[in-house]
Amino acid sequence: MDKKILVFDDDEDILLLSSYLLEEMGWQVHTRTNCNSIVEIVKKVKPSVIMMDNWIPDIGGIAATQIIKAEPEFKLIPVIFFSANNDIKNLALQAGADTYLSKPFDISVFEKVVNSFNNQ
Amino acid sequence: MNFDNNFLQAVFQNMADGIVACDENGTLIFFNDALEKMHGIPLQPLPPEDWAKKYNLYYPDGSGLLKKEDVPLYKAWKGEKVDHQEMMIISNEGQRKYMYANGNQLKDSDGKVIGAVINMHDITDINETNKKLNEIRHFIEQISDLTPGLITVFNVTNGVYRYVNNAAKTILGYTAQEFLNGGFEFVVSLVHSEDVQKILEQNQKAIINANEKYPDYNDNDAVEFEYRMKHKNGSYIWVHTYGVVFGRDTNHCVEEILNITVDITERKNAEIKAEQSKISEDYFRDLADQSPFMIWKVNEKGLCTYVNKPWCDFTGLSFKDSLNFGWRKAIHPDDGESEYIKFMNCFNELKPYHSKFRVKTISGDYRWVLAQSNPLKQPDKGYLGSLTDITEQEDAQQATKVLMQKKDEFMSIASHELKTPITSMKAALQIVQRISGKNKKDSQLHSFITLANNQVNKLSVLIEDLLDVTKIQAGKMELNKNDFESTELIKECISQYRFDSNIHKIIFKQNVNVTISGDKERLAQVIANFLSNAIKYSPEADKIIVASEITDNSLKVSVTDFGIGIPENNIKYIFDRFFRVEKSSQKFSGLGLGLFISAQIIEKHNGKIGVNSKEGQGSTFWFTIPCNNFLQKQ
Numbered sequence: 001m002d003k004k005i006l007v008f009d010d011d012e013d014i015l016l017l018s019s020y021l022l023e024e025m026g027w028q029v030h031t032r033t034n035c036n037s038i039v040e041i042v043k044k045v046k047p048s049v050i051m052m053d054n055w056i057p058d059i060g061g062i063a064a065t066q067i068i069k070a071e072p073e074f075k076l077i078p079v080i081f082f083s084a085n086n087d088i089k090n091l092a093l094q095a096g097a098d099t100y101l102s103k104p105f106d107i108s109v110f111e112k113v114v115n116s117f118n119n120q
Numbered sequence: 121m122n123f124d125n126n127f128l129q130a131v132f133q134n135m136a137d138g139i140v141a142c143d144e145n146g147t148l149i150f151f152n153d154a155l156e157k158m159h160g161i162p163l164q165p166l167p168p169e170d171w172a173k174k175y176n177l178y179y180p181d182g183s184g185l186l187k188k189e190d191v192p193l194y195k196a197w198k199g200e201k202v203d204h205q206e207m208m209i210i211s212n213e214g215q216r217k218y219m220y221a222n223g224n225q226l227k228d229s230d231g232k233v234i235g236a237v238i239n240m241h242d243i244t245d246i247n248e249t250n251k252k253l254n255e256i257r258h259f260i261e262q263i264s265d266l267t268p269g270l271i272t273v274f275n276v277t278n279g280v281y282r283y284v285n286n287a288a289k290t291i292l293g294y295t296a297q298e299f300l301n302g303g304f305e306f307v308v309s310l311v312h313s314e315d316v317q318k319i320l321e322q323n324q325k326a327i328i329n330a331n332e333k334y335p336d337y338n339d340n341d342a343v344e345f346e347y348r349m350k351h352k353n354g355s356y357i358w359v360h361t362y363g364v365v366f367g368r369d370t371n372h373c374v375e376e377i378l379n380i381t382v383d384i385t386e387r388k389n390a391e392i393k394a395e396q397s398k399i400s401e402d403y404f405r406d407l408a409d410q411s412p413f414m415i416w417k418v419n420e421k422g423l424c425t426y427v428n429k430p431w432c433d434f435t436g437l438s439f440k441d442s443l444n445f446g447w448r449k450a451i452h453p454d455d456g457e458s459e460y461i462k463f464m465n466c467f468n469e470l471k472p473y474h475s476k477f478r479v480k481t482i483s484g485d486y487r488w489v490l491a492q493s494n495p496l497k498q499p500d501k502g503y504l505g506s507l508t509d510i511t512e513q514e515d516a517q518q519a520t521k522v523l524m525q526k527k528d529e530f531m532s533i534a535s536h537e538l539k540t541p542i543t544s545m546k547a548a549l550q551i552v553q554r555i556s557g558k559n560k561k562d563s564q565l566h567s568f569i570t571l572a573n574n575q576v577n578k579l580s581v582l583i584e585d586l587l588d589v590t591k592i593q594a595g596k597m598e599l600n601k602n603d604f605e606s607t608e609l610i611k612e613c614i615s616q617y618r619f620d621s622n623i624h625k626i627i628f629k630q631n632v633n634v635t636i637s638g639d640k641e642r643l644a645q646v647i648a649n650f651l652s653n654a655i656k657y658s659p660e661a662d663k664i665i666v667a668s669e670i671t672d673n674s675l676k677v678s679v680t681d682f683g684i685g686i687p688e689n690n691i692k693y694i695f696d697r698f699f700r701v702e703k704s705s706q707k708f709s710g711l712g713l714g715l716f717i718s719a720q721i722i723e724k725h726n727g728k729i730g731v732n733s734k735e736g737q738g739s740t741f742w743f744t745i746p747c748n749n750f751l752q753k754q
Contacts, residue, residue, distance in 0.1 A: 021547070
């Protein structure tokens with residue numbers, strides 16, 4: 001079973017590190033540095049899990065998540081919202097995300113959060 | 121001289137007065153024409169007891185027929201001289217006539233009584249006149265007595281009062297008679313000692329003036345005096361006297377003076393009060409002009425009645441221009457309407473009025489003022505208020521606001537910008553740490569990576585603390601509240617710290633497990649702070665005890681270490697911002713913010729925070745959270 005994960009973050013280093021960790025966990029990793037034409041991307045990649053950064057061009061993580069969740073086809077895809085913002089819990093709620101991960105994170109915490117969606 | 125009988129007859133018949141005579145026996149023997157005309161009845165030879173009835177002889181008041189003994193002719197016959205006896209007769213036509221009767225007994229040359237004669241003089245007209253005079257007199261007296269002024273006529277040469285009306289009683293408590301008896305001296309004794317000299321002098325001068333100026337002096341010109349007199353009851357009243365010349369003697373010197381005196385106590389007292397009020401008002405204004413504040417007064421109708429000099433200097437508006445609603449010219453157009461409404465609301469409820477608004481200065485620019493005013497009580501009513509120039513404070517406040525906004529923006533950006541590189545660094549180092557840990561050959565590499573990792577963690581915590589403190593200062597730390605169990609919270613914190621120290625063993629003494637309503641992450645932050653301090657400040661010890669219990673209806677969580685402890689004189693500063701125990705500065709790192717932030721978090725939970733410590737033995741840091749809805753489990 002191909003576990004596909006789609007990671008949105010404008011920081012290339014974080015994408016690099018996340019990809020390493022996720023691949024170690026056995027995920028097929030797709031990354032994007034912006035969330036333009038989000039619906040198209042999701043349609044194309046068909047991920048089982050999405051990781052969304054808060055500060056991502058152009059429309060930002062909250063709006064992007066809301067769009068995904070509004071699509072009947074994709075609304076069941078779990079979205080992990082991550083951000084350096086202290087108010088991350090509320091932002092994730094606002095976005096309609098399924099869970100959140102605050103930056104900076106312990107890699108063990110990162111793994112734990114992603115693993116919770118392993119059976120999807 | 122002997123007269124001819126006929127001559128004498130003619131004399132009698134032509135007299136205007138009535139003549140009646142009787143003989144020595146009391147029989148009527150003579151009526152002259154006049155008398156016959158008066159009675160309308162001829163002479164009849166009647167005895168005295170029948171005279172009154174026959175000829176309608178009455179008492180002068182008309183009360184009844186004369187008794188025989190009172191009939192003048194009878195009296196004369198009996199030898200009594202009749203001198204101006206008043207009586208009334210009614211003619212047969214019903215006319216009432218008033219008479220004087222005069223007469224005597226008649227004696228012949230030998231002294232023998234030969235009869236009596238009475239002369240009847242008609243005084244009806246005179247009586248009528250007298251009656252009218254009485255009516256007029258009564259009328260005048262009525263006027264005089266009803267006049268609310270004391271009217272007197274007194275003689276300046278002998279000080280005697282010729283006339284005093286009854287107002288003497290109402291005004292001074294003495295009867296008119298007491299005045300008349302007492303005379304001028306008595307009246308002067310009633311004048312107040314402070315006024316008497318002045319009054320007497322003025323009086324003298326007036327009289328001399330009236331005398332000298334005659335005949336060019338108008339006697340009707342009133343000379344006026346105001347002074348105090350003592351009422352019979354002992355109190356003093358203020359009076360106003362008008363005096364005019366009433367009569368002059370043959371040398372044209374003033375002989376009598378007519379005085380009218382009225383009680384003006386009420387008016388005078390009001391004048392004195394107004395004078396005092398004016399003096400105090402003047403004093404107030406002098407004081408107000410010295411004040412560094414602008415002062416204003418508004419009356420019970422809401423119209424401005426006073427502004428002080430500082431206001432005029434500040435705004436450039438004159439005193440006159442500021443009155444009523446003139447002051448509004450100086451208020452900023454945007455503020456004028458709303459402030460007026462605000463003021464009127466307070467005014468109508470008699471509440472104090474405080475507000476801020478802009479006022480135009482004499483140089484044309486606007487400055488912020490703080491208005492403070494209170495309603496006045498009697499007797500003034502209205503409002504008294506002040507204005508203080510607070511432009512600098514306002515500008516500072518505005519500037520601070522702008523600064524705060526800028527700071528928030530900065531914090532937001534800084535927060536993100538600082539955390540982003542740390543995120544990459546931390547993740548990368550942890551990955552390398554993991555990889556190097558797998559291979560025994562890389563053990564040195566592993567230990568250095570571990571070191572770097574720890575430092576990144578410390579850096580991360582320091583930055584978090586810094587950002588937290590800034591948030592707390594801005595009042596922006598908010599709690600995200602939900603319910604959770606105390607044991608779960610504590611266990612999570614402990615498990616995190618198990619990684620941080622291999623020396624210390626963390627023992628959890630769970631005495632209670634309750635559901636708390638609070639910000640789980642923030643409380644975890646506090647416990648983490650306590651644990652990190654415990655580890656940091658007890659490098660020689662091997663255990664740390666975490667305990668939870670219920671005290672005083674609150675959940676108490678405590679962390680005990682067996683380290684260096686805190687010197688007693690430092691304990692009260694321990695939760696202050698930036699405080700670090702002196703000794704520790706080189707040995708122990710940290711910004712000194714952790715406990716300050718913890719204290720703020722606990723305060724926001726309405727809890728208490730504290731420490732018990734003994735130098736050289738260790739410390740117990742604790743906090744309590746009050747239980748609102750506690751579900752105690754065990």
